[in-house]
Amino acid sequence: MLNELELTGRARSHVVQRDDLRAALQSDTLESFLAMKEAAAREGLVIEIVSAFRDFAAQQNIWDRKFRGERPLYDAHGNVREHAKLNEAELIDAIVCWSAVPGGSRHHWGTEIDVIDRAALPENYRVRLLPEEAAPGGVFHRLHQWLDENMARFGFYRPYRAWRGGFFPEPWHLSYAPVSSAALEALLPEVLEAAVRESSMLGRELVLARITEIYRQYVANVDAPEFPGRQASA
Numbered sequence: 323m324l325n326e327l328e329l330t331g332r333a334r335s336h337v338v339q340r341d342d343l344r345a346a347l348q349s350d351t352l353e354s355f356l357a358m359k360e361a362a363a364r365e366g367l368v369i370e371i372v373s374a375f376r377d378f379a380a381q382q383n384i385w386d387r388k389f390r391g392e393r394p395l396y397d398a399h400g401n402v403r404e405h406a407k408l409n410e411a412e413l414i415d416a417i418v419c420w421s422a423v424p425g426g427s428r429h430h431w432g433t434e435i436d437v438i439d440r441a442a443l444p445e446n447y448r449v450r451l452l453p454e455e456a457a458p459g460g461v462f463h464r465l466h467q468w469l470d471e472n473m474a475r476f477g478f479y480r481p482y483r484a485w486r487g488g489f490f491p492e493p494w495h496l497s498y499a500p501v502s503s504a505a506l507e508a509l510l511p512e513v514l515e516a517a518v519r520e521s522s523m524l525g526r527e528l529v530l531a532r533i534t535e536i537y538r539q540y541v542a543n544v545d546a547p548e549f550p551g552r553q554a555s556a
């Protein structure tokens with residue numbers, strides 16, 4: 323079971339750094355990912371991790387840069403929203419649909435991976451992690467068809483499969499259910515609130531004023547695995 327510092331990305335005692343994967347992962351998640359990667363490789367797919375464990379500081383950096391307008395903000399269709407036209411409350415609305423509040427990211431747990439198929443990448447292609455890449459005709463469609471059929475065997479599922487009024491769909495974001503289900507239960511609203519309160523993130527007071535709503539809409543409001551607690555098997 324992850325402790326409160328691990329749950330909010332303020333410790334990395336629960337993850338293993340793997341330089342060959344350019345990622346850090348919780349150990350059971352790592353083991354199952356490697357088994358899944360090997361199975362996919364037999365089908366000509368090269369599953370590569372774009373993002374795995376991310377600590378609080380890294381999440382805050384993403385958040386703060388979006389808050390300052392140094393990184394683009396998108397609507398549900400992937401269209402850019404103009405930073406200058408948004409007030410602070412609207413900024414938070416635009417950010418939380420795509421990027422978790424620091425302390426509230428599932429990537430803190432080491433159980434989450436954003437994946438692509440390296441073998442499908444055209445030369446000079448810049449990965450954007452948008453839903454169209456996973457859809458029919460998209461560059462990673464074959465990977466996602468394979469994941470649909472196979473990832474449950476390895477304990478993985480998509481927590482952001484459908485839009486539920488919180489995060490927009492992220493088909494590339496996979497979660498290792500045997501560990502992440504318990505992590506979600508352990509990340510109580512007050513645990514998230516304490517992490518935000520003790521931070522220097524931009525917009526902190528506005529976020530704290532809305533923390534219950536943000537927790538409900540963006541942390542608790544995810545698709546559940548269809549195989550709760552199931553052990554992964556290669």
Ligand SMILES: [Zn+2]
Binds near residue numbers: 373429436492496
């Ligand atoms: Zn992700």
